[in-house]
Amino acid sequence: MTMRRTALKPPDAQQASIANVAERAGVSIATVSRVLNGVANKASPETVAKVRQAVAELDYRPSSAGKSLRQKQSRLVAVLAANLANPTMAAIAASTEVALRKQGLVMVLCDTHDDPDLQDEYLREMRAQQARAIVFLGAVASPMLDMMRGGSTPLIFVNRRDPGDPDGDFVGIDNAQAGRDVAAHALERGVRRPALIHAPLASSATRARVVAITESFAAAGCPIPPSLILGPPEREHLAIGYAAAGMLLQNGDQFDALICTGDLIAFGVHRFIEETADPAPPPIYGFDDNPLNDWVAPWLSSVLIPYSTFGQAVAELITGDLVGTDRQRVLPHRLIERRRS
Amino acid sequence: MTMRRTALKPPDAQQASIANVAERAGVSIATVSRVLNGVANKASPETVAKVRQAVAELDYRPSSAGKSLRQKQSRLVAVLAANLANPTMAAIAASTEVALRKQGLVMVLCDTHDDPDLQDEYLREMRAQQARAIVFLGAVASPMLDMMRGGSTPLIFVNRRDPGDPDGDFVGIDNAQAGRDVAAHALERGVRRPALIHAPLASSATRARVVAITESFAAAGCPIPPSLILGPPEREHLAIGYAAAGMLLQNGDQFDALICTGDLIAFGVHRFIEETADPAPPPIYGFDDNPLNDWVAPWLSSVLIPYSTFGQAVAELITGDLVGTDRQRVLPHRLIERRRS
DNA sequence: AGATTGAGGGTAAACGTTTACCCTTGCTGC
DNA sequence: GCAGCAAGGGTAAACGTTTACCCTCAATCT
Incomplete structure (x- = not known):
């Protein structure tokens, strides 16, 4: 017959509940709850001290389930x-x-x-x-x-x-302005006939970028011909870029810059171009400015979007730390120019 | 004075509880619970049907808080x-x-x-x-x-x-074997004096790779000299690689391959080398095989780790779909060779 | 025919919180 | 001398589940 040994050390100290804290502090459950939630005028300093002491000793933390239920x-x-x-x-x-x-x-x-x-x-x-x-x-x-x-x-x-x-409620950049910025930058540097490669237009961000870019070039007197605006139906951005570059180079249309609505699309484009050993690739533009760009894509000019600050804006929207009117958090972007090929 | 209009459409249909379902189905709460949890021999087919109907009509889903609490x-x-x-x-x-x-x-x-x-x-x-x-x-x-x-x-x-x-409980690859695979691949191709650039050795994975690589080269009769084994203290992998490449090229030591314990390190290394315009960079090895490699790092040979299958293994470990002995899930890796610079 | 069993289903306790309500005590203002 | 009030704190209900326990009824066994 087998002897069942009790474990040497209780393996799973039952998580303390508010009742345990109350007992240890010698007060009622309600008092503990009030102390922990900072209800004013409901506890003397000594009581508060006793409760905090008990909480610390038991390493108590309120159960999420109980809280949520209530x-x-x-x-x-x-x-x-x-x-x-x-x-x-x-x-x-x-x-x-x-x-x-x-x-x-x-x-x-x-x-x-x-x-x-x-x-x-x-x-x-x-x-x-x-x-x-x-x-x-x-x-x-x-x-x-x-x-x-x-x-x-x-x-x-x-x-x-x-x-x-x-x-x-929205957190993001002004995509139309970003599109205009890219177009202006390219126009300033003599680009007159860019190709535009975009992701599916289901996204409002992509739509805004595409519209702003085409309108900017049209306004500058050099509208982008429809044959140079490509949005292959592939699912992945990388594949979209690769496919679009293929189509572009295959039908031999001339262009003097490549504008992509996302960095990953630009990666795909660049890959195809590099594989066909084009001696002098045109300037390439993207959006997002992937953090890896400095390291692996020094040929890509891209709109830096301050993603690392988005979280803060989201949290502010949730906790309501701001007034009611300001529910559209449009954050600043900046075009990063890169040239080395 | 302002009139408060009631909203035209009730804005927030209160989430249905099990009590609502029970009432609608004309049974007790307990029965609903049992039907939903599939307790055998506790409900007639008609009762089950009534309950399911009510659940569907109310779009009921059990409250997580209630469940967790209980x-x-x-x-x-x-x-x-x-x-x-x-x-x-x-x-x-x-x-x-x-x-x-x-x-x-x-x-x-x-x-x-x-x-x-x-x-x-x-x-x-x-x-x-x-x-x-x-x-x-x-x-x-x-x-x-x-x-x-x-x-x-x-x-x-x-x-x-x-x-x-x-x-x-562990999910991962056999890092020692992966290290040996990289070493063997390099040795076969004539590498005799590689540089080894690694992340902090706090990680068991990094340690295993470093040990396996150094031992393999030692066993092949060409131990890696300590001056070629670098682990700069930077926090970021990219920065580690960049700094290490700088140190390496600065003190002019010769090497015929670069082995990095992670792809990001390799990115940093490659960036430094490209900036100094080395005409013929040596073969570079990494680990992880970042999905972007095919697109942006066609010069990087890397150990493909099947990260997309890790989740499945993790889930199996959690739900206990496997026998007790098999708590070490070592998944297969594969060295991907890339050569184009 | 009486005992046993199994199916089907209801009752109520328990889980850990928060909070409305109540009670006591000591003080202030008249 | 007492109404009123504030501080301090306890009691108990409620939140939505699951499940041990109990009850009834019909079928089967002896």
Whole structure:
């Protein structure tokens, strides 16, 4: 017969509850709760001290489940990213995480793959979790999104605006201005016939960039011919660029610059050009300014978007540290010029 | 005086609770719960149908808070990443997220910045959240980690092993074998005097790679001289590579290959070399095989690590779909050779 | 025919919080 | 001399689940 030994060290000291704290401090549960939540005029200094002491001794931290159940709200903030493999999204998520935890909030990160059904699934789940707020990194139109708009859960749209309400809470740059900046920069340097390669126009950011660029060149007297505006249907930005460069070089149309609506597209373009050993590649423009650019793409001029500050803006929108009118946080961008090939 | 208009459409249809479902289906709360949890022999087919109907009509989903409170366990899985800005970590996180949600689990992602205090703060928070499991993407030794080891919450270590217990649950590659593979590949191609540039040796993965590489070359009769083994103290991999290349070229030591313990290090190295316009850069080796390599680093041979399958392995470890002995999931790697400069 | 069993389903306790409400005590103002 | 008030603190309900326990009824066994 086997003897069951008790473990030498209790493996799993049961997490202390508020009741344990109350008992140890010799006060009621209610008092502990009030002390911890800083309710004024409800505890003498000595009581406060006793409670804090007990909390420290037991390493107590309030149970999220209990709190959420009672308050009908959790400390979770959902971040729904269209594509986590995109380093840009990852960068925003990282900065958001830091800003949120400074506010005592916890980020849960989901990848919607730009799929409305999956986005809805996550929205349902987050409603069940009573998420404090939902942050979209590239929202897509979906039924649940329509339902939740106007509800009590704040919805915050980053980069790409709410497809159903252009005035919703927004964090991002002025994409039209960024497009004009790129066009102006190119025009100043003598570019007159650029090719424009863009991602699917479903995104408001991409649309704004494309429109601003085409309008700028048209206004300067050199409208971009339609044959030089390409938006291959590939799913990945890299593949879009590679395919577009192929089409461009194949039909032999002349161009004196390459403007891409994203850095990854530019990477794909550059790869194709390099493989065909073009002696003098034209200037290439991108958007996002991937942090790796300085290291691996010194040939790419790109619009630097301050993604590392996006998180702070998102957190401010959530915690409401700002007045009601300022729900559109348009952050500054800057064109970084690179020339070496 | 202002008239307060009631909103035209009820803005926030209160989330349905199990009680609403029970009422609508004409059964007790207990029955609803049992139907939803698939308890056998506890409901007739008609009852099940009524309940499911009510659930569908109300778009009901169980409250996470209620569930967690009762079961003393949530559906949250914490992923503690050492550095989210690293694309490798982001890739693992992305694949983990997908695998977890297939199991109905929710990923919360945190960035510890390799800081023991911050890691402990997160561990405390996740204990309060009653997380189902905790996944470390680059763990660092810390007091709370010591406390939780042996507790009931599974701890899973990815890439870098548990600093306090090399036999803990692990997902990753055989770094020693990968190091030997790189060395063998280089030796076969005539490399006899490589430089070795590595990240801080705090990580078990880095250590294993460095040891395997040096031993392989020693065994082949050409030990790497200490002056060619560099580990600059910079914090960022890119900066490590750049600094090391500077030191290497400055003191003029000869070498016929560059082996870096990570792709980002290789990016930094390559940048420095390109800036000094070396006519014929030596072969460069890295680890990770960043997905961007094909596009922006066609000069880099790298050990492809199947990060996209890590998530699946992690999820299996958590849900216990495998037998007890198999808690060390060593996944296959492959050296990708690239030559074009 | 009485005992046993299994299916089907209801009751209520418990999980850890927060907070409305109540009670006591000592002080202020008249 | 007492109404009123503020400070300090306790009691208990409520939040949404799951599950141990109990009850009833019909079928099967002996």
